[in-house]
Amino acid sequence: MIIPYIFTAVLIILSLLIQGHSSFDVISIAGVKPDLLFILVVYLAYSFGSFYGEVTGFISGLLHDAISNSPLGLLAFPKMAVGFVAGMFGRSIIKSNIISITLILFIASLVKGIMTLILAYIFHHTSIAVVLHIILPEAFYNALIAPALFILFDKVYEKELEREGF
Amino acid sequence: MEFFIRNRNIVAFVAFTLFCIVSLSIQSSTFVLTFEGVGSAFLSPFQKAYDGIQGGTGRLWAGFTELNDLRDELGKTRAKLQQYESIAEELDEIRYENERLRKLLDLGTRVTYDSIPASIIAKNPDNWFRTIIINRGENDGVKINMPVVAFQGEEKAVVGKIVEVRGSISRILPIISSDIRVGVKLIDDRSPGLLSGTSSNTGMCVIDYISRAIQVKPGEAIITSGQGGVFPPGLSIGTVIRTEVLESSAYQKVIVKPVIDFDHLEDVFIIKKEPDKELLQIFEATE
Numbered sequence: 353m354i355i356p357y358i359f360t361a362v363l364i365i366l367s368l369l370i371q372g373h374s375s376f377d378v379i380s381i382a383g384v385k386p387d388l389l390f391i392l393v394v395y396l397a398y399s400f401g402s403f404y405g406e407v408t409g410f411i412s413g414l415l416h417d418a419i420s421n422s423p424l425g426l427l428a429f430p431k432m433a434v435g436f437v438a439g440m441f442g443r444s445i446i447k448s449n450i451i452s453i454t455l456i457l458f459i460a461s462l463v464k465g466i467m468t469l470i471l472a473y474i475f476h477h478t479s480i481a482v483v484l485h486i487i488l489p490e491a492f493y494n495a496l497i498a499p500a501l502f503i504l505f506d507k508v509y510e511k512e513l514e515r516e517g518f
Numbered sequence: 519m520e521f522f523i524r525n526r527n528i529v530a531f532v533a534f535t536l537f538c539i540v541s542l543s544i545q546s547s548t549f550v551l552t553f554e555g556v557g558s559a560f561l562s563p564f565q566k567a568y569d570g571i572q573g574g575t576g577r578l579w580a581g582f583t584e585l586n587d588l589r590d591e592l593g594k595t596r597a598k599l600q601q602y603e604s605i606a607e608e609l610d611e612i613r614y615e616n617e618r619l620r621k622l623l624d625l626g627t628r629v630t631y632d633s634i635p636a637s638i639i640a641k642n643p644d645n646w647f648r649t650i651i652i653n654r655g656e657n658d659g660v661k662i663n664m665p666v667v668a669f670q671g672e673e674k675a676v677v678g679k680i681v682e683v684r685g686s687i688s689r690i691l692p693i694i695s696s697d698i699r700v701g702v703k704l705i706d707d708r709s710p711g712l713l714s715g716t717s718s719n720t721g722m723c724v725i726d727y728i729s730r731a732i733q734v735k736p737g738e739a740i741i742t743s744g745q746g747g748v749f750p751p752g753l754s755i756g757t758v759i760r761t762e763v764l765e766s767s768a769y770q771k772v773i774v775k776p777v778i779d780f781d782h783l784e785d786v787f788i789i790k791k792e793p794d795k796e797l798l799q800i801f802e803a804t805e
Contacts, residue, residue, distance in 0.1 A: 365561070365564055368561060368564075368643060369561075369564055369565060369568040369640075370568075371643055371644075372565065372640040372641070372642075372643035372651075373565075373568060373569065373572060373639070373640055373641070374638045374639070374640065374641040374783075374784065375572055375576075377641065377642075377781050377782070380781065383645075383720075383721055383781065384645050385642070385645060387644065387645070402527045402531075403526055403527050403530060406527070406530055406531055406534060407530060410530075410534045410537075414557060415557050415560075415561060416643060416644060417557070418555075418556075418557025418558045418560075418561065419557070419558055419561050419565075419640070419643050419649075419651075420642075420643050420644050420646070420647045420649060421647050421648075421649035421681070421682075421689065421691065421695075421697075422644070422646060422647040423541075423542050423545050424541045424542070424545070425537065425538035425539070425541040425542045426538075426542060426646075427644060427646070428534075428538055429534075429535065429538035429539075429542075432531070432534045432535075432538070433531075433535075436527070436531050439527075468646060471542065472646065474542075475542040475543070475545070477696060477717055478696075478717050479716075479717040481717075481720075482646075482717075485720055486645045486646060490645055
C-alpha cells in the first residue's frame with residue numbers, strides 16, 4: 353500500500369526538478385511554461401479523490417513555494433483547493449478521454465490562476481495584466497500537454513487504478 | 519474523533535486553508551522563513567544532482583554532435599582574442615590617463631572588485647515568481663546582497679542580487695522580479711530613478727520617480743546609480759522602450775528592456791562587493 357505514496361513523492365520531486373531546471377525554458381512560449389506539478393495534482397485528484405488531491409496539492413504546493421521565492425502558501429493554497437474540487441469530479445463522473453482531460457485541465461488551470469491572482473493581490477503585489485501574460489497561456493499549455501501526461505501517469509499508477517476499478 | 523475521520527476531506531481542507539492564510543499573513547515571521555528554508559534545503563541536493571545528470575548527458579551528446587561547430591568556434595575565438603589583445607593595450611593607456619585625470623580633479627580612484635563565476639542550476643520553477651538558483655554558496659564566499667552580473671554578447675550587465683545563501687548554492691533575485699528595487703539613472707540625462715520588474719511578469723523592468731519634466735528618449739541606456747549600497751555605479755541595466763505618463767502623478771514611468779536575455783541565461787558572475795550597510799538601511803527604509 354505504501355508503493356503509490358512513494359510513486360507520488362518521486363513524481364512530485366521529479367516535476368519540481370524538471371520545471372525548475374534552466375533547460376526546461378526551451379519549451380517556454382512567450383516566457384510561460386506548463387506547470388507539471390499542477391497537472392500531477394489534478395491527475396491524482398481526478399483518479400483517487402478529493403482527499404488525495406488536496407493533501408498532494410498542499411504538500412507539493414509548499415515545496416513549490418519554498419523553491420520559488422513566493423510567500424509560503426501562495427502557490428500551495430490554489431493547488432490544494434483545486435485538488436479538493438477536482439476530486440469531486442473524479443473518473444466515475446467524467447470519463448477519461450482526450451477532450452475531457454483537456455477541458456478539465458484548462459478549467460482547473462484557469463481557476464488556479466485566478467486564485468493565485470487574488471492571493472497575490474491581497475498578500476503580495478500583482479497586476480491584472482497577468483491574466484493575459486500568465487493565466488491564459490499557462491491554461492492553454494497545461495491543457496495541451498495534459499493528455500500525454502495522463503497516459504504516462506496511468507502507466508505509473510496502473511495497479512492502483514485497477515484496484516479502484518478503473 | 520469519528521467525526522474527523524468521517525469528514526476528513528472537509529477537515530483537511532479547512533486546516534490547510536487556515537495554515538495558508540496564517541502563513542501568508544505573517545510572512546515576516548521567523549517561523550515562516552525557517553519553514554520555507556527547510557523546504558528549500560530539502561530540495562537543493564536533488565536540484566544539484568539533477569543538474570549534474572542533465573549537464574553530463576548534454577556534454578556527452580555534444581561530444582558527438584558539436585565537434586565541427588567547435589572547430590569553427592575555435593577559429594573565430596582566436597581571431598577575436600587577437601582583436602581583444604590590441605584593445606587591452608589601448609585600455610591600459612586609457613585607464614592610466616583616466617586615473618591621472620581623476621587625481622588632478624581630486625576624485626579618488628575607482629574601486630574594482632573580484633568576481634566569482636557561477637552556473638545556473640535552477641530557474642523560475644513557476645510562471646509567477648522570478649528566481650534563479652546558482653551553484654555557488656557560502657563555501658565559495660558568496661554573501662547576501664552581493665550584486666550579480668553576466669555577459670550578453672560582449673556587454674556586461676546586471677542580472678540581480680543574492681537574496682539567499684546556503685552551503686553550496688545561492689538564490690538570485692533578478693531585476694525582472696517585481697520584488698527588487700535598484701537605484702538607477704539615465705545615462706544621458708543623469709536623472710535618478712528606482713527600477714523594479716513589472717508586476718505583470720513580462721520580462722521588462724519599470725523605473726519610477728522620473729520627473730515628468732524630463733524628456734526620456736527611447737533607446738537611451740540605463741545604468742546603476744550606486745545608490746542603495748548594493749550595486750556599484752555604472753553597471754549597464756537596459757535600454758528605454760517607452761514612457762507612461764499618468765495625469766495624476768508628478769512622475770513618469772519608464773519601461774526598460776534589460777540587456778540580459780533571462781530566458782537563455784546560463785552563466786553569471788557574483789561581484790565580491792559587500793553592501794554598504796548604512797546606505798542599504800536608508801534605501802530599504804524609504805522603499
